[in-house]
Amino acid sequence: MAALNIGLSLFWVLFGLALAQQSLALGLGGPGGPGSGLFPLLSALLIIMGGAGVLLRDLRRAGPNEELAERFWMARGAALRVGLLILVMTGMILAVPSLGFALSGAIGLPLLFRTIAPHSPWWFALLVGAVAAAIVHLLFAVLLGTPLPRGPLGF
16 A cells, blocks of 8 residues: 555656646746746646655655555544545535635635544634635735635625
């Protein structure tokens, strides 16, 4: 299983590098603002960093006693949490046209947080969700001027 984890991590690093190369070909921007390749490049960098981080972790832990995937799937409620993550993400996507990007995130992110960390208190999940939604809104809608879907509250 460790070899599979390492292989998957390498896949994500290589996929991110290919995406970054294609993003640069689209152009990052000019005097008129961000170009069509900027956001794919930022996504590519996140994919590369995530894949590299997991790869480094797996390489340090690689050995006969460290089967991370087996521990995860054997943990109580693991399959339910994966299903809930998919369900919440789908709900967020479907809610964006009617609630807007920021409000969908403010509602969905605490649910995602609690699904990933079920023992965290609700107040902390709500705080993290609201702060994350606000940061994303400020970064993309305000600072970069990206038009995001607006909800009934105007943001």
